[in-house]
Every structure is written in C-alpha cells, then in structure tokens.
Amino acid sequence: MxxxxxxxxxxxxxxxxxxxxxxxxxxxxxxxxxxxxxxxxxxxxxxxxxxxxxxxxxxxxxxxxxxxxxxxxxxxxxxxxxxxxxxxxxxxxxxxxxxxxxxxxxxxxxxxxxxxxxxxxxxxxxxxxxxxxxxxxxxxxxxxxxxxxxxxxxxxxxxxxxxxxxxxxxxxxxxxxxxxxxxxxxxxxxxxxxxxxxxxxxxxxxxxxxxxxxxxxxxxxxxxxxxxxxxxxxxGGSDPYIVMPSADVEAAARTAVTARVQNNGQSCIAAKRFLVHTEIYDAFAELFAAGMRELTVGDPMAAATDVGPLSSEQGRADLEELVADAVVQGAEALCGGRRPPGFERGWFYEPTVLTGVTDRMRIHREEAFGPVATLYRVRDLDDAVALANDTPFGLSSNVWTRDEAEVDRFVRDLEAGGVFVNGMTASHPALPFGGVKRxxxxxxxxxxxxxxxxxxxxxxxx
The missing domain is CATH 3.40.605.10 (Aldehyde Dehydrogenase; Chain A, domain 1)
Incomplete structure (x- = not known):
C-alpha cells in the first residue's frame, strides 16, 4: 500500500x-x-x-x-x-x-x-x-x-x-x-x-x-x-448490545444508533450485534431502524453530516461482501444495504440493519467494519449470554436492563474486557481498556x- x-x-x-x-x-x-x-x-x-x-x-x-x-x-x-x-x-x-x-x-x-x-x-x-x-x-x-x-x-x-x-x-x-x-x-x-x-x-x-x-x-x-x-x-471486536425487557427501550434504541455508527461505523468498540429480548424486539427494531434511516450521509466536513465515507474502497468492498453473503442466505435489510444514491465518487455506504442473521453467515463471525448492524431476537437471559459469547472476539459489551440480578449475571458471564450498563462503550483515561479472546x-x-x-x-x- x-x-x-x-x-x-x-x-x-x-x-x-x-x-x-x-x-x-x-x-x-x-x-x-x-x-x-x-x-x-x-x-x-x-x-x-x-x-x-x-x-x-x-x-x-x-x-x-x-x-x-x-x-x-x-x-x-x-x-x-x-x-x-x-x-x-x-x-x-x-x-x-x-x-x-x-x-x-x-x-x-x-x-x-x-x-x-x-x-x-x-x-x-x-x-x-x-x-x-x-x-x-x-x-x-x-x-x-x-x-x-x-x-x-x-x-x-x-x-x-x-x-x-x-x-x-x-x-x-x-x-x-x-x-x-x-x-x-x-x-x-x-x-x-x-x-x-x-x-x-x-x-x-x-x-x-x-x-x-x-x-x-x-x-x-x-x-x-x-x-x-x-x-x-x-x-477487532464484535461487541454485543443486549436489551432486556426492563430497559428504557427508547433510550436504548436512540443510543444504539450512535453506538453503531460512531466513526462511520469503523470502531473496534462500536456495538455491532444487537441482541434484543423477544418481548420488546418489535418496538426496538422499529425505533432502531427509523433512527438509522434518519442519519445524514455525506461530506464529512459538513456540519449536518452524521456518517461520512468509509476509509477506503477496499473497506467498502469488504463490507458489501459481508452484507451480500448474509442477504443471499436469507437475511433481510430493514434499512440500507447499498451504496447511497447520488454518490458516484467516494466510498460511502448507507447505515444498515440486518435481521434474520444465522451462524452460517460470515457476518455472524466476522467483524463488520462500517455502519452495518445485525439484529437478533433472544428468548431470555441465558439465550442472550450464549449468543453474546458466540463470537471469536471479546472486546467490550453493552447491556440495557434495570434488573440488578441481570447486571450481576452479565458482569459475571460475558466474555469481554468491559461491560457497559445502560450506555454505550467508550474509553476513558482513568479506566483500563482491552479485550480477551481474539x-x-x-x-x-x-x-x-x-x-x-x-x-x-x-x-x-x-
């Protein structure tokens, strides 16, 4: 290069x-x-x-x-x-x-x-x-x-x-x-x-x-x-973002948008896999997809822009391959899933939410380095922990719940270097930062x- x-x-x-x-x-x-x-x-x-x-x-x-x-x-x-x-x-x-x-x-x-x-x-x-x-x-x-x-x-x-x-x-x-x-x-x-x-x-x-x-x-x-x-x-990271029934769903969905598209989605600690309890899944999915659709993609120097281009043509191509592999195997894009119209130059990609992701798809195992979120429905706490840990990565995690027993369980069992409760992962000079596994x-x-x-x-x- x-x-x-x-x-x-x-x-x-x-x-x-x-x-x-x-x-x-x-x-x-x-x-x-x-x-x-x-x-x-x-x-x-x-x-x-x-x-x-x-x-x-x-x-x-x-x-x-x-x-x-x-x-x-x-x-x-x-x-x-x-x-x-x-x-x-x-x-x-x-x-x-x-x-x-x-x-x-x-x-x-x-x-x-x-x-x-x-x-x-x-x-x-x-x-x-x-x-x-x-x-x-x-x-x-x-x-x-x-x-x-x-x-x-x-x-x-x-x-x-x-x-x-x-x-x-x-x-x-x-x-x-x-x-x-x-x-x-x-x-x-x-x-x-x-x-x-x-x-x-x-x-x-x-x-x-x-x-x-x-x-x-x-x-x-x-x-x-x-x-x-x-x-x-x-x-790398493929951080889970877990939302349980006791959570403030509107706040969780609003923060989820920022957590996914920060730095144009190119962050190792960006939330990438959104694991939502079945009781609140539909409400969260609607709010999350709506928030992603409302983002402005464009000139990164413009004050109104929320999401700029990916860093390289190859980076966008890699992201497109992950999305295409998922869609051909049955995943559905609630929003995005393509290059935004009107951008003949530059390496832009629409904020995207994929549902119906399975463990056969590459995006389930590989890090999506761009504004693409995968949305999963989970049955209960055990299901959430198991799916969150079903990744070769273990950088950080986000959990949304008002149930202290659930917080204790997540802190004990999530395989990650950080557990952020009712907020998105961020680094701070006073807090140690790093991960486990790959x-x-x-x-x-x-x-x-x-x-x-x-x-x-x-x-x-x-």
Whole structure:
C-alpha cells in the first residue's frame, strides 16, 4: 500500500510520501536508544511539564489537525475535533496522575517477614524504546493513549502508523518535539508494513504495542515472541448490545444508533450485534431502524453530516461482501444495504440493519467494519449470554436492563474486557481498556496501561 493521503470522500490522491530509507530508520533507532539513556532519569515533574506543553499545542491546533484527519480517513469534522479534545484530556490526566500510578508499592511488614527481609517494595522502571503499530480509524487517539503513559513512565516511542494517514503520523512526531521533549523521545517511522519485522527484531526496541486487525496482531505477536519481547494487542471486536425487557427501550434504541455508527461505523468498540429480548424486539427494531434511516450521509466536513465515507474502497468492498453473503442466505435489510444514491465518487455506504442473521453467515463471525448492524431476537437471559459469547472476539459489551440480578449475571458471564450498563462503550483515561479472546491481550489506559511497559522490580533488603 502506498504511503499517501487519499480523500475517501472523493477518491482523490492529495499527497504521496516516500518511505524512510533504511539509513533514516537506523538513524531514528539510534536516536531513540540515545534518548532513552537520559530521558529515563528525568523526574515526573519534568515529564508532566513536557506532556502538558504538548497538550497545550494540540488544544490550540485541534481544528487544524481535525481537518487533516477528516481528509485522510473520512471521519466527520465534528468527530475529529472531539477526538483531538479527548487526546488533550488524556495527556493532562497522565501528566497529573502518572507519578501516583507508578509510586513504589510497599507491602505490609508482616507480609515480607517470612522472606527474611527487613523491608521490601516494588519499584516501577521504564523498559526502553517501544514500537507502536497504530491504525487509521482513530489516528490521533490510538497513538496518544499509548504515547502519554509511555512517555510519563520514562519510555520512548517509535510510531509506525497506518499508510493512509501519513500527515497525522508526521504531525504526531513533530508535536512532542515542538513541546520540548528531547530529540528521539517520540519519532514517526514513515515505512511500509514490510519494514515492521526488521524494526521489531532490532535489539534496541524492547517491546511493541499494536492496535489493528487480527492478522496484523498475529504477525507482530509472533515476531515479538520469537524475540521474547513484551507486546500489548488491541484487535477487532464484535461487541454485543443486549436489551432486556426492563430497559428504557427508547433510550436504548436512540443510543444504539450512535453506538453503531460512531466513526462511520469503523470502531473496534462500536456495538455491532444487537441482541434484543423477544418481548420488546418489535418496538426496538422499529425505533432502531427509523433512527438509522434518519442519519445524514455525506461530506464529512459538513456540519449536518452524521456518517461520512468509509476509509477506503477496499473497506467498502469488504463490507458489501459481508452484507451480500448474509442477504443471499436469507437475511433481510430493514434499512440500507447499498451504496447511497447520488454518490458516484467516494466510498460511502448507507447505515444498515440486518435481521434474520444465522451462524452460517460470515457476518455472524466476522467483524463488520462500517455502519452495518445485525439484529437478533433472544428468548431470555441465558439465550442472550450464549449468543453474546458466540463470537471469536471479546472486546467490550453493552447491556440495557434495570434488573440488578441481570447486571450481576452479565458482569459475571460475558466474555469481554468491559461491560457497559445502560450506555454505550467508550474509553476513558482513568479506566483500563482491552479485550480477551481474539480481541487481544494486555490493557491500555489507567494504571494498568502505564504499567504494561514498566519493569516491575522487587527491591528486597535484609
């Protein structure tokens, strides 16, 4: 795939970039190694000052970088500005809380007496240069949620971003330099996916984090395993959205629309499978389909637009194949199911609700990365849990119920990294984020995320 900005709203190639040659990659690896040797010893106060300076820059430039994101991957301008604001919030949160999150841990004295120690504690130390392989769908947020905790922990970062968001990638590399971070603390590697293996196998790179597809995660994890290097993976999702009879059906249906089409439907934590109790199924289906029909598809820069284009022509083709496979096997589209009329250019697709989905259909097992929802009727609580877990993914989940016993059951039995009750899944810097099964392993954000790339050192004194 070429490294280029191709506007998904019209298919026009706006800018192309030459990948960094081998000697430039080597220079940046050496720079990262040198930077870590000194940056690791900086104080939390100094790191926080630098990260807050980066947050200030991003806040001032939010509209500018939002336009770049919209042009590169098609999210609405309003969503892009909200993404930039969320990044600022996360940077300031880690600047304020990192020192406390990484404070030495002292077990009670009685707990260490049997070891012969007078005292013992756990000390958190940075690991070194970490490679971040990041996707295009949240081109700013996915990077910042790694970079903010990694830099506050004393690590340095090397970013290999998706090839269709090169301008966002270059902006991120410059953001931290302009904020005053020492040279080499955070650098963008403008390289193809084929160059990842060489970078990851380099002994100066100590770990990797990847957000992206299951095949990409499998590839990076296998290389890192061969090198015995730590990885964190956040991969695909096919999140269930369960609605039980005690729920506020109107609120659940209204939120369901947003939960499905956020980021033009291209979000790993977007609700994708809607599991509705038979008692309220018809009412929910009518409200949900009506809400999806009312959405405005169009120019992502326009204030009235709810859903912009998919990020690529191939992405739309993949989505169309999933829908066609389901329809030919008996699924019915309550709405959508086609390219919107009047859009000869760009990679647009109508918000779609499919019913009659069975386990023979690809869309039952595969992630639909676009504004397509699958709607299921469930008999009872047991049926809802079983169907929710009938997926290779386990990123997050949404449950709508006023019954606390049902909430307890969902929290206990849903195979997912999150359970969001009477609301839609969202990420927040204070809450750990990640999944199970083929959605990956490890956690980002919160204290759990900042510790992923730390050496947890036991210090024992006799």
């Amino acid at each position: 070429p490294i280029a900005t191709v506007n998904p709203a019209d298919g026009e190639t706006l800018k192309t970039f030459d990948p960094h040659p081998g000697e430039e990659v080597e220079r940046r690896l050496a720079e990262a190694d040198r930077a870590f040797r000194t940056y690791r010893s900086t104080s939390f106060e100094e790191r926080a000052r630098l990260l807050n300076a980066a947050a200030d820059l991003l806040e001032r430039e939010a509209a500018e970088i939002a336009r770049v994101m919209t042009t590169e991957m098609g999210k609405t301008f309003a969503a892009a500005k909200a993404e930039a604001a969320k990044c600022v919030k996360a940077m300031r949160w880690y600047a304020a809380h990192a020192e406390g999150l990484l404070a030495d841990e002292h077990p009670a004295g009685a707990d260490v007496k049997d070891s012969g120690a007078v005292s013992a504690h756990v000390h958190y130390r940075p690991l070194g240069p970490v490679l971040a392989v990041m996707p295009w769908n949240f081109p700013l947020w996915q990077v910042i949620r790694f970079a903010a905790p990694a830099l506050m922990a004393g690590n340095v970062g090397l970013l290999k971003h998706a090839s269709n968001v090169p301008q966002t990638a270059l902006y991120l590399g410059e953001l931290f330099r302009r904020a005053g971070f020492p040279e080499g603390c955070f650098q963008t590697l403008l390289v193809s996916s084929g160059a990842i293996e060489g970078v990851l196998r380099d002994p100066r790179v100590v770990a990797a984090t990847l957000t992206g597809s299951e095949p990409a995660g499998r590839s990076v994890a296998s290389i890192a395993a061969d090198e015995i290097k730590k990885t964190v993976l956040e991969l 959605s990956g392993y490890g956690r980002e954000l919160a204290g759990h995320g900042i510790r992923e790339f730390c050496n947890m050192t036991t210090v024992w004194r006799a």
